[in-house]
Amino acid sequence: MTFTNQGHSFEAYFTIDLKFRILYYFDYRYDILIIGMLEGLKLTLGVILVKSLKLSIAHFSDRTDAVREEIRSFIRQEKENGTFEPKCDSWLSGYSPEFSRKLASRGWIGMTWPKRYGGQERSAIDRYVITEELLAAGSPVAAHWIADRQTGPLLLRYGTEQQKEYFLPKIAKGESYFAIGLSEPNAGSDLAAVSLKATKVDNGWILNGSKIWTSGAHFAHYMITLCRTSPLNPENRHEGMSQLITDLSAPGITIRPILLMTGEHHFNEVLFEDVFVPVNMLVGQEGNGWKQGMAELAYERSGPERFLSTFPLLEELVNTIRLKGDVYLMSQVSSIASNLWTLRNMSMGIAQMLEENKTPDLAAALVKDLGTQLETQVAELARLLVSSENMTVSDQFEKLKLEALLHSPGFTLRGGTTEILRMIVSKGVIGK
Amino acid sequence: MNEITKLIIDATTKIMKDICTKKLVNEAEQGLWASELWDILADSGMITVAIPEERGGNGGGYADAFNILRLAGKYAAPIPLAETFLGNWLLNQLGGEISDEPLTFAYPNKNQLFRFQKNGEGWVVSGKARAIPWARFAKTILIFGQTESEHVVALIKKEHGHIELGQNLAGEARDTITLDHTFIKDCQVIPIEFEHVSNQLWHSGALTRIVLMAGATERVLELTKTYTTERVQFGRPIHRFQAIQQQLAILAGEYAAAGIAADCAVDAFKPGFQSKDIAMAKIRINEAAGKAAAIAHQVHGAIGFTHEHILHQYTRRLWAWRDEYGTETEWGNQLAHQIVENGQAGLWSFLTDKKSIGRIIEKKESV
């Protein structure tokens, strides 16, 4: 459909495709596309809300530039001190409580949160700059990542005053880490099949069942656990779920490692056997867990970690080619670089909109889809370019290339698979 | 398929199925030698295929050997089968002695040549070579080098060198061997035409990786197909979802393409001679390997990303093998030269003409 190209000077654009008997009406004031389909005498109309794919442009203030300088010099210093070696996928596999506490002491965890909860009341864009710099450098941020990214915002939105006062300052100090308790053996993409059972008792619930693929459960202190506080209603499977903050050291919880194919210990199986969760650990409303969980996803899917997991390799690749002085090879990096630039702008646009309390879910799903494809492409490009000219590469390059490749299967699975994301996007675009 | 071929395939399949289990492959990665697998293959005469009986081999043709190797790829066999085939073929060609013990070689790279000095009864040898497949498990190793007057290949015992362990990204042994003024008394030292031998090994080495990958791709397709009928989400097996069907279809296409590319490259194979087939097959299969691995992992979801699941034994090998003996870029460059040399006749003629294949002389220096 070509209306966007042609319609710039018009308020609305109208066209009929006679061959297929389709009518398009595009209205620029409301950003809606109306499609009419003529079958015999019957006209079927569909409305597409184009707006949900339109993103804001994020603008940086001078203050943000200062933040960037600050974080860069911090990272430079840490690298010089040998605190860390750049790593691909460091937001998942770079676990360092010391590093997390250092960031916290500089006010870089929970940056946007209210000061009374230990935050700094900085803008989402300032936070964005901190996170993207940390990721690009491949620094070890896994310990606090989930708590900072999604537990904090979840509690701010739905948590009780008591929960906010208790958990947020600890997270902001880099001392309290959270895990995501969504997936179960039979509930992967089909999350509504969650069956972890929460039975109501005096003052709380008793949990029985299991979670699986839980990243960092072996070092996290708590998990936001999606469970069934009412039995499954086959008519509406999204009903009756709740989010409970579960203390992972509670009696009855067993955490078993599941090794990645590289042999690394990253995710776990979390087994619940008569685990008591007090009533004050309910997040939001009982039975509203599905909706609340979905609201987290825009945070989970749109951040820079969805396209920067392999950036340390890309940087090393560019370095290698630069030292060789081969402009033709460098030109091969251009397409990825431009793609990265675009994704970063999309992602920052979403950050901006989240701050304005908008929910750009579709765009978030798109950032994740496009971004994770790019992450995988980086590893492919690296092996092809560097093999082209008897180039000498550093051990660091080889190490990063291996990490990028061996972690790549996870990129397009975690946080919603590509297939599921595309269904969300296409449903959204069709306006269902 | 003739009787003998079928017999070889059936027998090898049975051996691999029975012995080359997930456990065995994992243990090999931990450093254990798969002796039982090797011994049974040796006892069944599979190791010295494609060497005439009068030369101490077991007869049969190259295609038979590559069929065996393809099954080794399909079952991720952690043994130096490819290297022993190539090593023995080279020894046979040079009039050396053949055996069915595990044999490997240091790829004859210009910048890792050993120095040989005659000393009475034997030789004093110095040098270092990297990324030797399975060196730690081999009985003997072929190393390449120079005497004062010529290029040579020598068959040394593993014990003559110092072995440092290494591995490729699939956890397969890729070791370094160092000799430091080591005196070796009786060893076969045979003069060679260096460029020719090195290029011959570059081509035949690539062909071994081609068939290994064709085998692994087959296994990856089987595993994926089975998984889609077993895994239930949203109340149905996932192969009922169109997105999964599309993935399976693409994977099947890559498998089919990999298979025919491997078959044709094997068919055109003549040691010491080069044809365009190996170049094209390596490029195409390298691409298939990447796509197949990615699709298989995507379809398997998180479970396929675990060490417990068997999938990674094949996908990691696909990733490793596509980079051994030339990436798409390296072979692409070689092919580009061939196309240019084909001149005005153009691409169509290049693709279709049954050009007589030429003896390998062209330089190729990286591995």
Ligand SMILES: Cc1cc2nc3c(=O)[nH]c(=O)nc-3n(C[C@H](O)[C@H](O)[C@H](O)COP(=O)(O)OP(=O)(O)OC[C@H]3O[C@@H](n4cnc5c(N)ncnc54)[C@H](O)[C@@H]3O)c2cc1C
């Ligand atoms: C590295 C990593 C970390 C993770 N961390 C966590 C964590 O911390 N917490 C947590 O709760 N979970 C975590 N997960 C789990 C992740 O969310 C799931 O892997 C994901 O939701 C997919 O579920 P599954 O693995 O069961 O695959 P399945 O849902 O079984 O999917 C298998 C295949 O079928 C496809 N498929 C399924 N349904 C459909 C459909 N309707 N239409 C088309 N295709 C379909 C999928 O796209 C996929 O390709 C993690 C996963 C990984 C890989």
